[in-house]
Amino acid sequence: MKSLSVLIIEDDEVAAEILGKFVQHKDPDARIEWCWNGYEALVRVRDFAPDLIFLDYMMPRIDGLAFLRDLGKLSLDHPCQVAVVSAFVDDEKTKMFFEKGADYVVAKPVSVVEIHNIMDEVRRKMK
Secondary structure, three states, rough: OOOOEHHHHHHHHHHHHHHHHHHHHOOOOEEEEEOOOOOOOOHHHHHHOOOEEEEEEEOOOOOOHHHHHHHOOOOOOOOOEEEEEOHHHEEEEEOOOOOOOEEEEEEEOOHHHHHHHHHHHHHHHHO
């Protein structure tokens, strides 16, 4: 089974580290990169070609919604799935995330099971 490439876009270093550990627990050979904000990620996403992006909502410079909007404007050679991970999840925001192109929405604090389930679903969609 091919290991995933995962881009974590998170301005909280501890939260990013936790997400990275959850990913590595499921897929020890996963390629993981971390970006501090949406702007940095937009610059990096084309070259890194992630299979999966874990995206925080509230970040400096470019927030999660703006990142989703701008990601949709890029013509990427490699399809990727986006999981929004946010403490600010309600029905209205969840609808907005999906309308802007998110594939998954997960409320913080996330569990290892939620992250592993998303990874399994991404792998299924890659086949």
